[in-house]
Amino acid sequence: MGHSVRYGMLGCGMMGQEHLRNLALIEGANVVAITEPNKDMQQRCAALVPNARFFDTLDAMLAADMGLEALVIATPNYQHADQLLALFEQTALPILVEKPVVSRLDQVAQIRAAAANHPSPVWVAMEYRYMPPVVQFRKQLLDGDIGPLSMLAIREHRFPFLEKVDDWNRFNHKTGGTLVEKCCHFFDLMRLLTQSEVKRVYASTGQDCNHLDETYDGTMPDIIDNAYVVVDFEGGQRASLDLNMFAEGSRYQEELCAIGPKAKLECFVPGPGRFWPTETLGAAPIPKVVLSPRLPKGPIEANIPVDETLLGAGDHNGSTYYQHLGFFKAITQQAPVDVTIDDGLRAVVIGLAAQHSAQTGQAVTLTESGFSFERS
Template identity: 45%
Template sequence: MTKLRYGLLGAGMMGQEHMSNLRLLDEVELVAFLDTDEGMANRAQVIEPLAVRAHNLDDLLAQNLDALIVATPNFQHADQLLALSEQPNLAILCEKPICTQIGDVKRLAETFEGRAAPLWVGMEYRFMPAMQAFLGKCAGVGAKHLLSIREHRYPFLKKVNDWNRFNRFSGGTFIEKCCHFFDLMRLILDQDPVRVFATGGQACNHLDEHYSQGTPDILDHGLVIVEFDGGARATLDLCMFAEGAKFEQDISLTGDEARLDVHIPGPHPRQSESPAQINLYPRRSTAVHEIIELPSEIKAAGAHQGATYYAHQAFARTVKSGAPVEVTLRDGLLAVLMGMAAQASIQKGQAISIDAVNLEVHDS
């Protein structure tokens, strides 16, 4: 069997998770990677000893690649994608968020419009087995009216050069962390956002940290309300100093016939032994409960409940057979716009409108 040849741009914490999961796929081999941080590059080489350590992007692209994974810091994604647009036959999987600045949204949309090779946005939460099971049961609630997403988790981890401590590098917490959940809102409800109101702050995390770039300004908690064009409403409850909770994510979809819940553990030691749970609560019949187990090998390969592994399975199918991209550039851009609207709403204290057709945000 001829294997797909992958390259990796950015071999930090998330890049190494990609590497570990690619090792579980028979149809893929990671042939080369590039990272400018010596420590991260050395760790990556341990994971994949036979992979070429490229010296620059040209060197990486010269390795006869079928696909490239972009897992660099957030603020680098847009410029790197624009540079990679000159490789029309290269399949690309870019980690979320696809960009961090409003000016890059339309630049990316225009540059990649009509591109034949796949551009896949790495919002892997769609592919968690528990989330896939949840999505398969959503029709059971009837007409969808209310969606609630709660993530109560641990603080941001330490990254190279502390880039994730600052809004100007990460895009802000509601872009960096929450674009996953804004993507899930659109996916679950099958509607586009029209208005966002949010409130949030920095209460506990990183307050006593000081770096050459300044004092961290990222938010550690917040509440977001999103209105959608089909009349549904969704809420996001984020707290990043709540790692003691049994589950990291709790999602509840309520329709006119039933409520459907999914509870997903995180990688924190207090949570990792609890399997995911799905509960369906019909209005007029008996509740149904289900436990979602995750194979131990897949669980050990990352910190996202198998999401990275199953996302790579789907991406490889697209690269190999031309199957449709399941997480499109538009999906990635709208998730970022929703995060930008939330950040702006917190800053301005007012609702922010989203034009999903023209990919714009503006004051309501």
């Protein structure tokens, strides 16, 4: 007899529905309660989990005595910190919280302190860690295929921000800014792959193409749509992020490149399959990992296909499934949490530091409590 876990969900927009589709693939994972005030999203979710009960507020869901054994937070970014604090106060349940775990610097210490006293696993959703090509890329780095990592470049050339419930993702104050909202993933990967902490960040950003003709309540969106970020690590490694959000015509959405004294290692990840024009271009690209040794020269290419069922369950190359599998094991088998609250907070702080650097034109130095910057 396998384990079973009763889940409650907070927020069931686009990402919440991806969580539902992936939990449905895990035997014993049962979503029984969903907090989602938006009626349209409720209807879409009811089609995925017909037996779940819907609530308009988190308090109502917690008061309903649904026998919950785990919680998933997939609400808009600006709600994460307050909801986490409420759950830390009112429950002892395991929690999986979507990135970014917070969206403001003043929330970092508060969440860190509250999480330290929580008796159950708390897992921050960093989907990019679990994409099969990225897993293979990381394995080859750890195996020493390139020697000690010196430089790491991450390039994401993708589609503009999608339309979300109440357009919450159009404004920095609700998202933390593009470098927090979407790029905390990449700052998390940088820490994971270098196995080191960030000491300095410099960023240059622009809003050059997207959302310029949109207004919401008379206000134009202020989120950037392209950036270069350079990151220095305590261990001496350096990393860069090259982000562009009006480049969805690309074959690959993410490209990772690590270089050491022995070789270069690259990873190529396509974007969501539902956006690929199969009728004109045929099958969507397959992820690959390419090792290019210095001696003997000659790139070694490996295709890393992703299971079709997993591709169909979401936009993140199967990673949401593997992430949930890990969280399920943390709940049922006391397996370790891969992405801790500390990991989640550090990734946000790097993103906030990058946003700050772009605004001031100064490099920003990270400190234990956040960051500081030179005033020239």
